[in-house]
Amino acid sequence: MPGEIHALLGQNGSGKSTFIKVASGYHKPDAGSSLYLDGESVELPVSQNFLKKFGLTYVHQDLGLIDTLTVAENIRIGLMQGRGLFRCVNWRHEREAAKETLESLGCGLDTQTLVEDLTPVDRAYVALARALQGRIEGRGILLLDEATRSLPADAALVVHQAVRDVARDGGSVLLVTHRLDEVLELADRVTILRDGRTVVSSLPIDMGMTSRDLASLMLGHDLQDMEGTGTVRMSPQIGSSRDNIVIKNVSGEHLKNVSLSVSSGEVVGVIGPAGSGFEELPYLLSGATKARSGSLTFDGKTLNLEDASYKEVLRSGVLLVPEERTKRGVELSLSITENISLPRLAQKSPFWLSNGWQQDDAHQVMDALKINNSDANVPVGILSGGNQQKVLVGKWALCQPRLLLLHEPTQGVDVGARRDLLRFVLDLASETKCGVVLVASEPEDLVIACDRILIARNGGLEVELRNNFTAETIIKAVHSGASDDEPATQHYAQNA
Amino acid sequence: MIGTNDEAKMPATTSNGVRQDVDGPSASGLRRHQATVFAERYGLLVIWALVILVFWVIKGSEFLQSATFKNIFASQTPLVFLSMALVVTFTVGEFDLSVAGTLGICSMIVAVLEVNDGWNIVAAIGASLVVAVLIGLVNALVVVRLGVDSIIATLGMSTLLLGLANSLTNGSPLGGVTTSIGPWTNHQLLGLPLAFYYGLVLTIVITYLMAFTPLGRHMLFVGKNREVARLAGVRVHRIRFGTYIAAALVAGVGGVLLVGITGGADPSVSLNYLLPAFAAVFLGTIVTMPGRFNAPGTFISIYFLTTGIVGLQILGVQPWISNVFFGGALIIAAVMSKAAASLKLSDTRPRSSSGNTSSQYKEVAANAR
Numbered sequence: 001m002p003g004e005i006h007a008l009l010g011q012n013g014s015g016k017s018t019f020i021k022v023a024s025g026y027h028k029p030d031a032g033s034s035l036y037l038d039g040e041s042v043e044l045p046v047s048q049n050f051l052k053k054f055g056l057t058y059v060h061q062d063l064g065l066i067d068t069l070t071v072a073e074n075i076r077i078g079l080m081q082g083r084g085l086f087r088c089v090n091w092r093h094e095r096e097a098a099k100e101t102l103e104s105l106g107c108g109l110d111t112q113t114l115v116e117d118l119t120p121v122d123r124a125y126v127a128l129a130r131a132l133q134g135r136i137e138g139r140g141i142l143l144l145d146e147a148t149r150s151l152p153a154d155a156a157l158v159v160h161q162a163v164r165d166v167a168r169d170g171g172s173v174l175l176v177t178h179r180l181d182e183v184l185e186l187a188d189r190v191t192i193l194r195d196g197r198t199v200v201s202s203l204p205i206d207m208g209m210t211s212r213d214l215a216s217l218m219l220g221h222d223l224q225d226m227e228g229t230g231t232v233r234m235s236p237q238i239g240s241s242r243d244n245i246v247i248k249n250v251s252g253e254h255l256k257n258v259s260l261s262v263s264s265g266e267v268v269g270v271i272g273p274a275g276s277g278f279e280e281l282p283y284l285l286s287g288a289t290k291a292r293s294g295s296l297t298f299d300g301k302t303l304n305l306e307d308a309s310y311k312e313v314l315r316s317g318v319l320l321v322p323e324e325r326t327k328r329g330v331e332l333s334l335s336i337t338e339n340i341s342l343p344r345l346a347q348k349s350p351f352w353l354s355n356g357w358q359q360d361d362a363h364q365v366m367d368a369l370k371i372n373n374s375d376a377n378v379p380v381g382i383l384s385g386g387n388q389q390k391v392l393v394g395k396w397a398l399c400q401p402r403l404l405l406l407h408e409p410t411q412g413v414d415v416g417a418r419r420d421l422l423r424f425v426l427d428l429a430s431e432t433k434c435g436v437v438l439v440a441s442e443p444e445d446l447v448i449a450c451d452r453i454l455i456a457r458n459g460g461l462e463v464e465l466r467n468n469f470t471a472e473t474i475i476k477a478v479h480s481g482a483s484d485d486e487p488a489t490q491h492y493a494q495n496a
Numbered sequence: 497m498i499g500t501n502d503e504a505k506m507p508a509t510t511s512n513g514v515r516q517d518v519d520g521p522s523a524s525g526l527r528r529h530q531a532t533v534f535a536e537r538y539g540l541l542v543i544w545a546l547v548i549l550v551f552w553v554i555k556g557s558e559f560l561q562s563a564t565f566k567n568i569f570a571s572q573t574p575l576v577f578l579s580m581a582l583v584v585t586f587t588v589g590e591f592d593l594s595v596a597g598t599l600g601i602c603s604m605i606v607a608v609l610e611v612n613d614g615w616n617i618v619a620a621i622g623a624s625l626v627v628a629v630l631i632g633l634v635n636a637l638v639v640v641r642l643g644v645d646s647i648i649a650t651l652g653m654s655t656l657l658l659g660l661a662n663s664l665t666n667g668s669p670l671g672g673v674t675t676s677i678g679p680w681t682n683h684q685l686l687g688l689p690l691a692f693y694y695g696l697v698l699t700i701v702i703t704y705l706m707a708f709t710p711l712g713r714h715m716l717f718v719g720k721n722r723e724v725a726r727l728a729g730v731r732v733h734r735i736r737f738g739t740y741i742a743a744a745l746v747a748g749v750g751g752v753l754l755v756g757i758t759g760g761a762d763p764s765v766s767l768n769y770l771l772p773a774f775a776a777v778f779l780g781t782i783v784t785m786p787g788r789f790n791a792p793g794t795f796i797s798i799y800f801l802t803t804g805i806v807g808l809q810i811l812g813v814q815p816w817i818s819n820v821f822f823g824g825a826l827i828i829a830a831v832m833s834k835a836a837a838s839l840k841l842s843d844t845r846p847r848s849s850s851g852n853t854s855s856q857y858k859e860v861a862a863n864a865r
Contacts, residue, residue, distance in 0.1 A: 288727060314729045328723040333787075334716070342717055343728045345710035353708050395728075 005163060005173045006202070007187035009180075009218055019193070020058070020145045020176060058143035059159075063127040065115045072098040072111035075130045101129040105162060121155040128162050141172045160186055180214045180479045192217050215475040245403050245435045250294030250305060252284045253277065256459035257293070262403065262435035267426065269446035270439045272456030273478050279323070281456075282405035282439050286320035287313035298402060317402030317434070319343075321393055321409055329392040332381030336373070337362040339380050340395045365394035368427075370420050386417025393421055401434040409438070410445050422449045443474035540783045540793075544800045551807035564810065568802050569692045573681075573757065574599060576695030577750025578773040579780075579794045580702050581743035586777060586789040587706060588739045589719035590639065594650040595747040596773065597657030598631050600766030602751030604661045607670045607761035617674050621752050628748025631657065632741035640736045654766070661763040671760035681756030691757055695795070698746070702791035715739070716788070775822045776801060779829035787833065801825055 008019065065074050072091075075098040095111045102109050107125040109118075115126060131142055144163065163173050163186060175187055183190060184205065192200040192214075200217055245262045254277020262268050272278035283289040284305065285296065291305040296318065303313055314320075322328045330339045341358040348357070362376035369390040373383060380391055393409055406425065410418040426449055429436045438449055446453050447470060455463040455477050463477055578595055585592040602624040609620035631653065638649045681691040706712035717725040718735050726732045755761055779801070780794030781787060805818045 310726070311729050311731065320727060322727060327721075328727055331717060331721040331724050333720060338713065338716075342713070342725075342730075345713055346729060348710060350710055353710055353713060 004189065005167050005175060005187045007175045007177065007183040007190040007205075009177070009183060009190060009192045009214060020143060056141045056143065057131040057133075058145060059127050059131045060145055063123055065123060065127055067116035068114065070112050070114055071102075071109055071118070071126055074115050074126055075101060075111075075133060077130070097133070098129065101133055102126075105129060105132070105158070107158075121158060124155040124158050128159060132162070132166070141174060142166050143174045143176070145176045156182070180475070183214060184209060190214070194218065215472050215479075218475075245296065245298040247285065248295050248297070250281070250284050251292040252280045252289060254459055255280050255284065255456070258459075258461055260454060260461060262437060264433040264435060265429050266452075267429050267436040267438055267450045269450035269453040270437060270456060270461065271441060271443065271446060271453060271474060271478055276456040277459060278456035278461075279407060279439060282320055282407045282437060283322070285313075285403070285437065286310065286318055286405050288320055288322070296403070317400060319396045319399060319401045319404050321396060321404070321406045323407045323411060325389055325392045325411070330380050330388055330395075332388070333379055335377045336366070336371070336380055336383075336391055337376045339391050340365050340376075340398075343395055343399050361398055365391070365397060368397070369394050369424050384414075384417075386413035386420075389413050389417065390421060390424075393424065397424070397428055401428070401432065404428070404434055404436045405439070406436065407439045408441065410440065410442060418445070419448075425449055443471040443478075446474060447471050537784050537786060540779070540796060540800060544796070544803060547800070547804055547807065551803075551810070555807075555810055564806060566688065568799065568806050570682075570689045571757070572798055572802050573691040573695040574750040574754040575769060575772055575776065575798055576795060577698060577746050577753065578769055579776045579798060580698050580791060581746040581750070582773050582777045583702060583706075583780070583789050583791055583794055584715070584739050584746075585743045587712075587719050588715045588736055589722070590736060590739060591646040592635065592650050592740065592743050593647065593770065594631065594635060594653035594657060595743055596766040596770035597654040597661070598628055598744050598747040599751040599754065599769060600763065601631075601657045601661040602628050602748040603754045603761040603765065604664050604670070604751075604763050606752055606755045607673050608664045610674060611670055611672050617677055621677075624752060625745065625748050628744045628751075629741055631748075632744025635744065636737040636740035639740065640733055654770075658764070658766055661766070665763060667763055669760060669762040673755055673759050673761075675759070677756045678759060681753055689757075691753055694753060699791045699795040706791060707785075711735075771819075771826065772798075772801065772822045775826035775829065778833060779825055781833040782829060797825075797829075 066077070069077075072095045076094045098111045102111070102125060105125055105128060107122070107129075109122055109125060115123065118126065142163070144159070160182070163175065167173055175183070177183060187205050189202045189204050190200065191198060191202055244264070246259075247261065248259050250258045258281065260268065270278050270281055280289070284291040284294065287305060287308055287310040294305040296303040296305060296313070296316075301316065303316060303318075305313075326332060337358050340362045344357075344361065345353070348354075359376060365371070366373070366376060371383070371387045371390050371394075373387065380388055383391070389409065389411070393406070396404065404425070409421055409425065413421065422445060425436060425438065428434065436449075438446065440446060453465040453469055453474060454461040455465070455474075457463065465473065465477060578599055581595040582592065585595075605624040605627055606617075606620045609615040609623060610617050615623070635650055635653055638644050638653075639646045679690075681689060681694075683690045685693065706715065714725065714730045715735055717728070717730060718732050722732050751761075754765065776797040777789060777794050779797035780791075781789055783793030783796050784790055785793060801822060805821050808817045808821070809815070
């Protein structure tokens with residue numbers, strides 16, 4: 001509707017991004033779908049020309065800027081016009097056009113700067129300016145696909161203001177976001193997706209609505225089920241404090257002086273709002289990314305993360321399961337056996353690589369994780385995403401972990417594989433008495449697997465949830481910070 | 497020896513294949529699968545045998561003379577060394593175009609120091625191998641330390657070395673190297689020159705290193721995915737660094753052997769060696785271990801290609817045939833290894849879900865009845 005700000009909500013994998021991609025012409029939709037804009041039926045798949053004609057513009061998740069080009073080039077890309085005899089680009093014209101749009105946003109940025117030199121706030125301005133260029137005054141749609149996801153609060157405010165301006169001028173805005181507070185503040189109406197279906201259609205947002213209401217709508221019936229699974233780990237067998245792994249004053253790009261301690265056999269979940277930098281923790285702790293400061297102490301040894309190499313940390317039993325399995329986790333063209341045996345090669349004789357233990361390892365992992373493929377010698381690439389992820393997690397299991405660091409271990413896997421993976425991590429923790437730090441943006445994962453949950457905020461792990469947490473309380477704590485109605489479940493983790 | 501290596505590995509993999517195909521009742525499907533595996537791994541050997549047969553039929557006894565075979569086996573050792581240097585660099589995901597240049601300048605250094613400067617031959621060989629290591633070190637520093645693209649860096653190094661090799665004698669070939677090193681390469685053993693066995697030993701050593709040691713597996717992962725290797729605790733930089741030095745050293749030894757075989761050195765020899773080595777290495781990826789750069793496959797490819805060229809020359813075709821042959825082989829090999837890789841994926845895909853497989857086999861069995 002013209003002049004309306006409409007929010008699209010849903011869990012990961014509920015189909016928000018697919019919807020955006022269809023609407024922006026990136027994906028071809030399945031047969032039988034139809035899309036109406038301004039009362040007219042739109043021919044599918046959506047063409048780029050059409051987008052221009054109707055003034056449908058969007059700001060992508062990662063802003064979609066090209067770092068090595070200037071501000072003006074980024075804003076005018078796709079709109080540059082050749083002029084004169086040789087169809088040259090008139091740079092002065094382009095710069096002025098870019099400058100004008102930026103100034104309309106209240107930003108006096110030099111259009112000649114390279115985008116890579118900009119602060120996050122300025123980058124948000126540039127992305128918005130580009131989207132606003134293609135807009136037709138008073139009509140058209142501005143699509144924001146989690147545009148504030150990686151932005152600090154002040155930059156998010158810029159986006160919010162621009163969104164309000166567009167709506168005031170009569171344009172429509174579709175807001176896709178995870179930030180529930182953002183929805184409550186900005187949106188007029190909300191549509192919620194779950195598993196590819198619309199659960200709530202165009203519900204008007206009124207004053208009395210809380211983020212809690214939205215969270216339960218997003219989760220739906222799953223809420224009850226997940227609580228049930230959560231009680232499985234009510235009484236974990238946590239080792240004595242002597243066996244604690246003490247993490248002190250770890251600082252990186254976003255995190256500042258984070259301290260926590262993980263007991264043997266304990267699974268600690270870490271989550272936070274987008275942009276809080278909680279994803280950094282496993283990489284800093286494993287040494288894969290150099291920490292600015294920090295230390296790890298366990299078994300009477302102290303590792304200084306500022307100067308310990310990744311390999312040193314690895315040798316002491318701190319193992320990392322990274323995100324992006326196809327890029328950094330497993331090699332798809334090599335076999336299951338080869339991928340699983342890789343971390344253990346160094347422990348074996350350097351002069352002879354026998355096949356026996358490799359096959360044993362592979363089958364052990366495949367049995368434990370229910371990788372249902374009887375041949376361990378096929379390339380990992382032919383397995384399903386869930387099985388690939390199992391190979392990634394499983395390859396570390398035989399390396400006697402002391403502290404296992406997992407980042408989004410259930411990324412892009414189906415429900416069954418997710419359960420297998422989390423169950424495996426739990427069993428591993430209680431059997432080998434290793435500590436586990438599970439960093440995930442899926443609250444359900446944390447509910448299933450974790451003994452306690454730490455929530456990152458302002459560069460630190462500020463909120464701790466200890467008992468009876470549910471996906472709902474987690475989402476709420478993440479999106480609203482320390483809430484006041486359940487103080488009993490919250491502790492400050494600094495002195496843990 | 498190479499044969500035994502492969503056979504040792506072969507039954508293990510096929511028997512695995514058998515074990516998992518058993519749930520499907522069809523024997524014909526099974527046989528077909530084994531046939532594909534065999535064709536995939538040993539097809540080139542069959543083609544090689546056919547090539548020999550064809551030449552034998554056409555030219556009869558002339559082709560089968562021992563002189564012809566000696567010609568085929570004796571002259572290719574420097575190419576074997578060069579190709580093995582490429583096998584290791586390709587495996588770790590690096591390009592080293594300068595190996596041929598290294599071979600060229602090392603052979604020239606031996607000849608010039610010995611003939612023109614009167615050095616003892618052992619000292620001359622030692623000096624040339626030191627130069628080889630230095631070349632590898634410079635490559636490694638530029639590519640691994642400074643992060644320059646390996647194709648660009650080694651292309652530059654290759655041309656630089658060609659120029660320097662020419663500068664040593666103003667471009668003219670140099671003969672008359674002491675006959676004392678001749679026997680080390682040309683002495684006959686079981687009817688073949690010693691040099692041939694050096695190539696064979698090197699092939700076995702590289703095969704062992706790549707397929708049967710943790711280091712070889714680490715190298716494979718470094719080549720396929722550096723980040724996966726690094727996060728598994730593999731010292732990626734060290735392996736890449738070491739590979740450049742090892743490749744240069746192997747190429748340098750190849751240059752020394754070339755002096756032994758020919759009794760002299762030619763500064764522009766590197767031009768004739770680079771492409772054949774590439775052709776052999778790529779052709780090798782479709783033999784014995786399909787889809788991987790491997791030593792035994794490369795070794796077989798070298799002698800396959802040489803057989804073809806020698807045979808055609810006996811038939812009276814002019815020497816230009818070798819360029820046509822190697823160039824064509826490189827393109828065909830690259831196309832085939834690409835096709836084999838995609839075939840492999842689509843071939844194994846249905847097997848990932850057992851339900852599919854058994855129903856497929858049932859279908860096949862029903863058709864057979």
